Amino acid sequence: MDRKSEYQDIEQDSEQTEDIKQDGKNQSMKSLDIESNFVVNHQELVKRQKKQNKFLWMTIGFAALFHLIFLFSVFDVYIQSWRPLGMQPIQPLNKNNFAKRVVIFQYDGGRADIIYGLKNKSYETEIGKPRVPIIHNRIKEGKANFGILYAMVPTESRVCVQNMMGGYQEDMTAILSGWASHETLKYDRLFNYVKAGFFFGPELLHDIFESQRCSSCVRLDDYPDSAINYNDHKQASTFDKLVYQKVTRLFNNGQLEKNDTPNKLLKEYVTLKEDQEKLQSDQLIIYMTWIASDAIGPAFKPPNKEYHLSIGNTAKLIEKVEKKIKKYYKDDGETVFILLSDHGMADNGAHGDGNPQNTFTPFVIWGSSIKPAEDEMDPQNPETHDDYSKKWDLTIKKRVDINQNQVPSLISILLGIPIPTNNEGILPLHLLDANELQKAYALIQNAYQLQVTYDKIQELVEHKQNWFFKEYKYSPSQVLYNLSQLKQQVDKLVKDTDNGKNLSAQQTEEVKKIISDTYIQLENIKNGTVYLKLYQKQILQAVVGSGYASFMLLCLVAIFRYNNTSQENEAEIIKQNNVPIYKNFCLIIIILFGLFSLFYLNLTDSKPLYYLYFGLPLYFLYQFYKQRQFLNQGWDFGILKCIGSYILIALAGQCLMYSFYERQFIGYNFIAVSIFSLIYSKYCFGSISKTTLIWSVLCLLISIFPIFPPISIANDTWYAIGFVAITITLFYFSFYYFNQELETSVKIMTILTLYCGSMSLYLRTVESSTVPYFVFGINWAILFSLIGSVVFLNLHKNSDSNLRLYSLVVIMFNLALLFGISYDILFYLIFALLLKAWIEHEKEISVIFSKEYKIVPYHFYFLFKFILLMNISFFGIQDLVSLGSFNYESVTRFVVNLNFLVTLALMVFNLTLPFLCGSSAFIIICKSAYQKLNSVGLFIISLIYAEIMTIDFFFMVKTEGSWETKGSSVARFVLSSMLVFLYTLLFFIAHYLFKSTKIQSA
Structure with missing residues (x-):
């Protein structure tokens, strides 16, 4: 029997098919199953593949929606907004004003x-x-x-x-x-x-x-x-x-x-x-x-x-x-x-x-x-x-x-006026030139004002929590009683000393003790207010954390079910899990917990979003429970190696997470990848190939940028060097390397780099008020034309994947020249070369797995490199955990008067193009080097890394300390969640752009 098997990506127009010829006659189309090598009907295979595609795309869609919804959880868990209104102001206790x-x-x-x-x-x-x-x-x-x-x-x-x-x-x-x-x-x-x-x-x-x-x-x-x-x-x-x-x-x-x-x-x-x-x-x-x-x-x-x-x-x-x-x-x-x-x-x-x-x-x-x-x-x-x-x-x-x-x-x-009722600050007593009794009155007035706020917040929380409310150990009523006692002591001293003019040494010590005790009450008010604002913190932490963890497990199930499981095993596992409800202990527990959650949420008058916080983890956990046995269809080596592999995946996620804290860590990761690539190539092939060597050198080069401080000041010299380097590179590839293969539109965009770089240098040397407005109009026209080029890229007649990726890179370089201010131009050049080297490197490595038809640990390492490339495109030249680190000079090629919304939109679009180029390189690798696997399924692995980072950031949010500490911890969680949404969106765009391209197999 003569059989040929041609495996192509299931997202392309043709499916996995097999022509079986026997005795010179055509038989019906059949396919060799990946896992167990048994022959099934072609229609059943196509049906399974459609079901597979639908499930995987639904998982990705769920990921985007899930992260978008749970993005708001950080505010509900850690940053409850309380601004009680309508409180009565506390009248001044001092009879005389200190100033008019x-x-x-x-x-x-x-x-x-x-x-x-x-x-x-x-x-x-x-x-x-x-x-x-x-x-x-x-x-x-x-x-x-x-x-x-x-x-x-x-x-x-x-x-x-x-x-x-x-x-x-x-x-x-x-x-x-x-x-x-x-x-x-x-x-x-x-x-x-x-x-x-x-x-x-x-x-x-x-x-x-x-x-x-x-x-x-x-x-x-x-x-x-x-x-x-x-x-x-x-x-x-x-x-x-x-x-x-x-x-x-x-x-x-x-x-x-x-x-x-x-x-x-x-x-x-x-x-x-x-x-x-x-x-x-x-x-x-x-x-x-x-x-x-x-x-x-x-x-x-x-x-x-x-x-x-x-x-x-x-x-x-x-x-x-x-x-x-x-x-x-x-x-x-x-x-x-x-x-x-x-x-x-x-x-x-x-x-x-x-x-x-x-x-x-x-x-x-x-x-x-x-x-x-x-x-x-x-x-x-x-x-x-x-x-x-x-x-x-x-x-x-x-x-x-x-x-x-x-x-x-x-x-x-x-x-001598009331302190604003929403005031949160404590009087800087040491700045007042007054006697001790006047200072005591002033501080007690401040404490009374804060106590009223504390009492009002407790009233609101208690009303909302109903049966589930438990008072803080220093309640507002207890604090009020203590403050009243302190005020009575001051009143007595005022009488005894003619308004503080004849304080004895003993009375002076009494006043100091009163002031010290008032500060203790102020501390109790602060702690009590924090307790109330974070009243539901623990339960919401558990619910939201379980949501991220359960979705990560569901992603693993999705990967192993449709890549490492045969159709026969899949049917058998599904049949085993179809048990009656009264025998399904896990389902009963989930239903009971769901009913309790509804009771709790309804009784505490919770926001509608809380129902999703509680409901989605229950749904994910149940889906994981139903399909948990698909995890056994994962890697078929020993239990110790499996555990070791999962530990390495978790450590890789931690390495990616630390990149959000220290940009330098991205550079260290690339150095480690460079060294590991050389060792791995030597171990697998007996020598280090030219492709691996180029990839490793470029990894070392790009690792330099995050080790440098973020770009804060424009540097014309570095910009000019980058401008020349990009121009030479683009003209070489456009008019020599690709030459006849390249479309005219891409060559025009190559020539456009001369204008973009020259105009950016010119605009930095003159005052913007002297620049004719038509210059800004030309820059906006170029920006929109570049955006249009991305939108209509799929309509181009050229279907070669390498040329299409090169077209995106040319667009990215034009934008880099318009937005660049220093050595960021060189960064984008090395980033583009690194993408090309990554594609060639993965094609070479994939030969080792040419007989594999399922996910193996190396694929997790491959996705680690993908996320690492995405991270460096975001953090390579800026510390963008804070938008305050963004240099506004980058947008002065488009606007004269800075506008926050316009500036933010331009910044986001400028950051998006490197992401899109990285996603496109990922698609090309999936369809050339790992074409026997589903590219959508491979992408889901990156979501697992995202979940590891997001869970870490969620539990590492700070509510105490400086604003930088608190704000940065929240920003990292928000950024990690938004990047998942952005990764998903750009993967979908890249998938569409490269759907009909011709991709040469490894």
């Missing part, structure tokens, strides 16, 4: 080291003098206290300023609605309690400074944020002059200074009388936002001339304003001045993460009832200064740091 008015100068986007620092640039006059003289003067005169104000990120204006005005920081669930939303913000803030207030700044912050209790009490003198050109430092600086003119006009009877030309945005002054009445009021706040530094920083970068000069120019305006205010009030000693920043700015112009450059901002306060900074005992070896602040020439005074959410309680106590 507070004046706030806010440097928008001002970094502490640059604002505190000394002039040290060649373009600055008076080298060695303070960049902001008013700060150094007030501190060295012994009038001001100073330190670092730790910004609460994400550092968009709304979040930071809202935290300074209300002490309330939105949790990370706010990213679902947008940080900079212009809708009215439902939280309490300082301006709700002042008798009068003024705000000068951009329209973006309008809602934060209006009073919800007295609309006529606060004047909002703003200007449209849309008028700011973030790439024109000259134009941006005029907005600080505009604020100065508005303030000058307020304190100068509606008149500007002589010879001062009014800004075109300066509106007519029509409320002079009412404003003058406000200025004479007590409990007054005047807030000024100086935006030039924030408008200039993203485009021109904080280390550069434009940013430094804007800081200095604004400092001159602030000093003039301080003099005018003092003169207006005849220096009555009833004013408190505060100079601060809402956030800092990293060297690359971003400010959205926990980088110290973004969170270390200045805080200088002087005036009525403010305790000046204490002297350092030894200025040469200061106790409170580190290397960061020793450069400021302020080591003669002690540095005192506070958190951003401590500002509202301080201002409230100074003005």
Whole structure:
């Protein structure tokens, strides 16, 4: 009997078939089964293969949907959003105000080291003098206290300023609605309690400074944020002059200074009388936002001339304003001045993460009832200064740091108004120049305010949990009782000592003990609030964790069922599992647990999403239980080798996971892969082939990039080198290597690289405001044409897979040249060469498995390399766990004014093309080197690695520590989940693009 078997990928138009010729006559089409080599009818085989395809694609679809749904679990488990409203404010306990008015100068986007620092640039006059003289003067005169104000990120204006005005920081669930939303913000803030207030700044912050209790009490003198050109430092600086003119006009009877030309945005002054009445009021706040530094920083970068000069120019305006205010009030000693920043700015112009450059901002306060900074005992070896602040020439005074959410309680106590009810910060008592009893009253008022919030949150949680609620050991009622006892002690001391004027040594110790006990109650309130916010943490952790684990097991079943199992064995296993319900113990347990879950979720008034959290793991576990015996159809070697293989797979998943924590780990992984490839080739073939050697060398080359720091500053030299290297490479392949085989459209795109690279270099050497708008129009036209090339790539007449992949690489190079700023161009070049070497390397290795018709451990290693390539395309040149590390200069080829949504869309698309090229290389390898296996089934292996990473990230989310610690831990989980969705989407696109291509078998 003469038999020929031709195996092709089941996703191609032709299926596995076998022509059987016997005695010169054609028999009906039959196929040799992969596992047991028995002959089955062709129709049954086709039916099984269709069922196989349907099941595998459903598994991938489930993966995308499952990760998209469970993406929100991190917010429900770790970041419950509680913002109780309608609470009664606590009235001040001190009878007298410490000050009549507070004046706030806010440097928008001002970094502490640059604002505190000394002039040290060649373009600055008076080298060695303070960049902001008013700060150094007030501190060295012994009038001001100073330190670092730790910004609460994400550092968009709304979040930071809202935290300074209300002490309330939105949790990370706010990213679902947008940080900079212009809708009215439902939280309490300082301006709700002042008798009068003024705000000068951009329209973006309008809602934060209006009073919800007295609309006529606060004047909002703003200007449209849309008028700011973030790439024109000259134009941006005029907005600080505009604020100065508005303030000058307020304190100068509606008149500007002589010879001062009014800004075109300066509106007519029509409320002079009412404003003058406000200025004479007590409990007054005047807030000024100086935006030039924030408008200039993203485009021109904080280390550069434009940013430094804007800081200095604004400092001159602030000093003039301080003099005018003092003169207006005849220096009555009833004013408190505060100079601060809402956030800092990293060297690359971003400010959205926990980088110290973004969170270390200045805080200088002087005036009525403010305790000046204490002297350092030894200025040469200061106790409170580190290397960061020793450069400021302020080591003669002690540095005192506070958190951003401590500002509202301080201002409230100074003005004698209620602390905002949503405030989360604790009063920085050490900044007050008052007697001990006044300090005790102030701290107890703060504790009462926080206790009311604690009590309200418990009321909401208890109402929701019903029977399942258990009170924290220090309940709100117990804390309230303790605070009442402390207040009574203070009241008694006030009576006995004539309002604290005649405190004895023993009474002083009593007050200190009261203050210490109040801090203990504040700690109890904090712990109790955290307990309530994470009330369902343990049960949700278990449910969500089991969801990821059960789906990973289901993926393993899917792989082994349709790749390592014969049709006969499959039918036998399915028949064994078809038992009556009353004998199916596992099914009964799942049903009972499902009923209990419904009862629990209904009784606790849970969100609809919780039903999916509980329901999907039950479904996955039941499906796994039904098909668990397919795992026995996996690898047919001994139990110890099986266990060892699974351990290695888990370790590989851990190696991929650590890449999200340290980019350098990706480089180490590639070094290990390079060395292992050489050893494996030598072991299997007796020598190291040229293909393996090229692959290993390229692995070593690309491992360099993640070991380098993320690109933060543009470098024209590196960009030019990369531009030349890409141009030479593309022209060689397009006009020599492929030449006649290549389509004209790809050759045109090759020539287009000359424009993309040259224009990018040109745009970096000139101010964007001088560039004709048609240039940006051409760049957008090129961008959309490249997107269209990807969309219509499948319509091209050329069906060769290598040429189609090369077309994608040319598109990627054009985009890289448009978005690139430094040696990232070289990275994309090496990445593209690595993909080509990977395809050839896998074809060579696949010869070893040419007789294998099932999944073996090496295929997991193959998928490990695939995920590793995807990770390095994402983290190779940027630490993109935080979007704050993204360099906004990358999008200045397309926009003049930075727009968050446009910037984000451009960034995501730029990151997508390398992913698509990697997915396309994966498809080519599956259909050429491993054509006897199902490419969809192989891809599911990558989902197993994704589950290992995602489970790790889910249980490693932090709820304590700095924002950088908490935010990064959440970002890693979210990023891992989103990458699964992106992998799936791009695999589907690549599968479609290469469905009808001709792929040469290994």
